[in-house]
Amino acid sequence: MTQENARVGGLSGTSLNAPSEGVLWEVLAGDGEIVQRGQDIVKLMNCGSALVTLSVPDNVYNRLRVGQTAKFRLDGTEALYDGTITRIAGAGAQTIYRNLAVSPSEKHLERYDIALLVPALREDTHLRCTVGQTGRVFFDTRPLDWLRDILN
Structure with a gap:
């Protein structure tokens, strides 16, 4: 059970590489939602x-x-x-x-x-x-x- 919790926990977040310094402002796609290429999935706030x-x-x-x-x-x-x-x-x-x-x-x-x-x-x-x-x-x-x- 501990290993499974660790595996699921590792899948719940990730680093995001963006062309500017900022923070995650809004998530536009829900968990498990199928998204299409080019579809907006998040909004970032530019802190630059x-x-x-x-x-x-x-x-x-x-x-x-x-x-x-x-x-x-x-x-x-x-x-x-x-x-x-x-x-x-x-x-x-x-x-x-x-x-x-x-x-x-x-x-x-x-x-x-x-x-x-x-x-x-x-x-x-x-x-x-x-x-x-x-x-x-x-x-x-x-x-x-x-x-x-x-x-x-």
């Missing part, structure tokens, strides 16, 4: 980049450009992380979320979609490969930023 998505009203959207810098702050922290706008999409842009881990809410889709690349998030071991964190994004310098810098 840190993408922050957000929605903005049209008056902010109209001032933004791809490549523009921004700052991101996680809720409950004071650290600001540098980011760069990598995608600007119009309202109702649900198709761009097809391959992302978190889908937008209906309220989010009523506004305009922005994506930031924030490299420092992937370099922080506590924040690496996290999903669903909330925070604030700052696109412009604010009038009291100089005072905030002194206080920090």
Whole structure:
């Protein structure tokens, strides 16, 4: 019985070689299911980049450009992380979320979609490969930023 348990236990998991660093996000095929060549069987979350998505009203959207810098702050922290706008999409842009881990809410889709690349998030071991964190994004310098810098 012990040998059989060891044999079955050895079949219950395996290493997975993937072209990027990541974690298993979702299993799409069930145990014992017959799968076809080319069929998706798992989804992996890529931990090699840190993408922050957000929605903005049209008056902010109209001032933004791809490549523009921004700052991101996680809720409950004071650290600001540098980011760069990598995608600007119009309202109702649900198709761009097809391959992302978190889908937008209906309220989010009523506004305009922005994506930031924030490299420092992937370099922080506590924040690496996290999903669903909330925070604030700052696109412009604010009038009291100089005072905030002194206080920090």
